[in-house]
Amino acid sequence: MILSMIMxxxxxxxxxxxxxxxxxxxxxxxSILNEYLCNKLKHAGLKCLELPTQHVNLLSAFNDKSKRxxxxxxxxxxxxxxxxxxxxLLSAQFLTEVILGIDFLINYEAEISFPERRITLTVNEExxxxxxxxxxxxx
Numbered sequence: 001m002i003l004s005m006i007m008x009x010x011x012x013x014x015x016x017x018x019x020x021x022x023x024x025x026x027x028x029x030x031s032i033l034n035e036y037l038c039n040k041l042k043h044a045g046l047k048c049l050e051l052p053t054q055h056v057n058l059l060s061a062f063n064d065k066s067k068r069x070x071x072x073x074x075x076x077x078x079x080x081x082x083x084x085x086x087x088x089l090l091s092a093q094f095l096t097e098v099i100l101g102i103d104f105l106i107n108y109e110a111e112i113s114f115p116e117r118r119i120t121l122t123v124n125e126e127x128x129x130x131x132x133x134x135x136x137x138x139x
Contacts, residue, residue, distance in 0.1 A: 009112065009132040011100065011119065014078040016046035020097050024112065024119065024132065028101035033088040037097050038073060049074040056089065067093045079121070082128050084108065 009024040018041060042048070050073045057066040071090040076083055086104060104110070109122040112132075120129050 009114075009117070009119070009134050011079060011130060011132050013098070013100075015075055015098075016041045016044055018044065022098040022100050023096055024105070025099045025101055026105065026112075028099050029103065031086055031088045031101045031104045032091055032094055032096075032099045033073065033075070034094045034097050035071070035090040035092040038090055046075075048076075050090070053089065067091060079130055080128070082121070082123055084121075084123060 010021045011024060013020050013022045020037070038046070038048075050071055053069055053072050056069040056072075069089045069091050072087055073090055074085060074087050077086045078084075086100075086107075088098070105112075111120040112118075113120075117132055117134065118129055119132050120127060122128075
């Protein structure tokens with residue numbers, strides 16, 4: 001393995017009062033939550049609407065394997081003092097806690113500034129700026 005200088009942005013979010021590191025991924029079409037984390041949050045009091053999915057598969061960029069996703073959920077996500085509603089796919093095979101994908105970025109008209117390590121979101125016509133942090137990605 002090589003330690004790369006590629007920095008992947010993460011936002012500190014809260015779901016049901018628990019702080020979670022959410023990866024910002026412009027290459028992921030949908031936002032995804034680890035199903036085990038979702039179950040843990042539900043036991044801690046998370047109330048969310050869960051619905052089945054139809055014909056949804058997670059595809060890897062590295063091989064031909066895919067994983068079927070059977071559920072999705074509507075969650076209230078807090079970033080700082082800002083509350084957002086976000087639909088996420090739930091996946092038990094998912095190794096990351098949360099990915100905020102293109103659906104999230106488009107829905108909230110996101111602008112990412114890599115030099116300033118900042119993401120700007122528009123929520124109900126109000127603009128919010130958040131600092132993100134990054135970590136080294138091992139490749």
